[in-house]
Amino acid sequence: MTPDTYRVDESHQMWIGGLRVRDLVAKYGTPLYLLDYATIIARIQHYQQALSTLNPPGQAFYAGKAFLSEAMAGLLEEQQMGLDVVSGGELYTALRAGFSPAHIMFHGNVKTRSEIAYALKARVGYLVCDSFEELDRIESEAARLGVTAPVLLRITPGIEAHTHEFIRTGQFDSKFGFGLAEGIADRAITQALEHRHVQLLGFHAHIGSQILDEAPFIHNAQTLLDLSRQWYQSRGWWPEVLNIGGGFGIRYQPQDRPPQLDAVVQQISHLIAKGTPSTMNPPRVFMEPGRSIIAEAGVTVYQVLVKKQVPGGKWYVAVDGGMGDNIRPALYQAEYQAAIDSKADWLPTQRVTVAGRYCETGDVLMREINLPPVAINDTLVVFATGAYNYSMASNYNRVPRPPVVLVDQGQDHLWIARESYEDLVHADRPWTPVAWEPR
Numbered sequence: 001m002t003p004d005t006y007r008v009d010e011s012h013q014m015w016i017g018g019l020r021v022r023d024l025v026a027k028y029g030t031p032l033y034l035l036d037y038a039t040i041i042a043r044i045q046h047y048q049q050a051l052s053t054l055n056p057p058g059q060a061f062y063a064g065k066a067f068l069s070e071a072m073a074g075l076l077e078e079q080q081m082g083l084d085v086v087s088g089g090e091l092y093t094a095l096r097a098g099f100s101p102a103h104i105m106f107h108g109n110v111k112t113r114s115e116i117a118y119a120l121k122a123r124v125g126y127l128v129c130d131s132f133e134e135l136d137r138i139e140s141e142a143a144r145l146g147v148t149a150p151v152l153l154r155i156t157p158g159i160e161a162h163t164h165e166f167i168r169t170g171q172f173d174s175k176f177g178f179g180l181a182e183g184i185a186d187r188a189i190t191q192a193l194e195h196r197h198v199q200l201l202g203f204h205a206h207i208g209s210q211i212l213d214e215a216p217f218i219h220n221a222q223t224l225l226d227l228s229r230q231w232y233q234s235r236g237w238w239p240e241v242l243n244i245g246g247g248f249g250i251r252y253q254p255q256d257r258p259p260q261l262d263a264v265v266q267q268i269s270h271l272i273a274k275g276t277p278s279t280m281n282p283p284r285v286f287m288e289p290g291r292s293i294i295a296e297a298g299v300t301v302y303q304v305l306v307k308k309q310v311p312g313g314k315w316y317v318a319v320d321g322g323m324g325d326n327i328r329p330a331l332y333q334a335e336y337q338a339a340i341d342s343k344a345d346w347l348p349t350q351r352v353t354v355a356g357r358y359c360e361t362g363d364v365l366m367r368e369i370n371l372p373p374v375a376i377n378d379t380l381v382v383f384a385t386g387a388y389n390y391s392m393a394s395n396y397n398r399v400p401r402p403p404v405v406l407v408d409q410g411q412d413h414l415w416i417a418r419e420s421y422e423d424l425v426h427a428d429r430p431w432t433p434v435a436w437e438p439r
């Protein structure tokens with residue numbers, strides 16, 4: 001839940017990455033996103049170590065949708081991590097940071113023709129194809145550019161992961177991928193094999209996000225292996241790659257128990273050893289973790305500016321951020337834990353609802369949580385906000401987005417600057433009188 005380097009000192013003050021939160025607030029202001037380098041590195045290395053036990057070694061591709069910036073792409077490149085991107089913008093960010101295109105997986109259920117051409121020209125390692133239209137577009141763009149497109153087909157395996165319906169993606173009734181039912185996936189494989197400028201390297205399936213048990217991941221790998229075996233038996237085709245997606249859950253609440261990565265990888269290793277035909281090489285296993293790399297590395301720091309008791313006795317405290325920097329509570333009832341700097345280990349004696357500053361009744365960050373007595377100007381720290389917070393942030397109400405600061409061993413590094421009012425109007429063009437008669 002908290003970053004690995006989080007600690008509270010004798011005077012109840014919070015430290016992250018060897019720095020006092022209070023000093024970071026004095027330097028950068030609030031709201032403020034902090035990322036702990038040690039936590040990110042530990043999570044990356046855990047995936048790399050676990051996947052290195054496979055034969056052939058697997059590969060992790062960090063899902064950039066969780067959080068991406070040029071500095072993040074640089075860190076990933078330095079750690080020799082792969083990267084999953086879903087748009088021309090994410091691809092541009094990675095390439096600008098000098099990220100190796102061969103280690104990029106280009107995803108997305110709607111890729112425009114120009115995004116496909118951009119990815120092919122950049123020579124990304126893999127394109128994950130999501131629809132029949134896209135398969136044809138990839139073929140025609142690859143033919144036009146005189147290249148061969150390295151393709152994985154996204155399969156919808158019909159697995160219902162136990163997570164919020166908005167972040168479930170593996171069930172047949174989904175906008176993603178080719179369903180295994182009704183021969184849809186088989187038709188896609190047939191077409192991919194017929195296309196002259198497509199090289200079908202294997203399959204991908206991502207079943208959802210914030211999944212807390214191991215079984216769906218094993219089930220997913222087994223489903224992709226079964227499909228591969230059917231194709232080997234009927235047509236002699238066998239995949240080089242099976243990508244089982246991301247989705248490992250994290251601790252948003254103290255009682256959350258994330259799945260055991262090593263146990264999952266070990267079971268997949270057995271499945272692959274058992275399921276690979278004796279005449280073929282075992283496929284490489286890819287994973288695409290996003291949240292489980294970055295979420296717990298991050299916290300968001302706010303200042304409490306309003307406190308009110310409403311008729312009936314309920315207490316609201318309101319902070320200087322909210323749904324503009326963290327849309328998840330409003331989008332899918334995500335729940336967070338928080339603490340107050342300088343009171344971090346005090347007894348929680350007050351039940352409060354933490355609201356944001358945006359003009360929506362639904363702009364509530366945490367409902368009815370227990371905190372020590374909250375005072376105006378207190379610094380409120382919300383935990384596990386590293387994933388899908390900054391990356392989903394908006395300028396609703398024309399509020400500038402907060403900065404992102406990486407902390408490590410007593411040093412702070414500005415990764416993304418706070419937006420200014422000037423940034424907000426950057427793309428605006430001034431009013432010019434319209435040509436027709438005024439009304």
Ligand SMILES: Cc1ncc(COP(=O)(O)O)c(C=O)c1O
Pocket residue numbers: 063065066084107206208209210245246247248288289290291292387
């Ligand atoms: C295709 C795909 N891969 C990977 C991820 C990353 O998932 P998570 O952040 O839960 O690990 C997602 C998330 O939506 C996804 O859609």
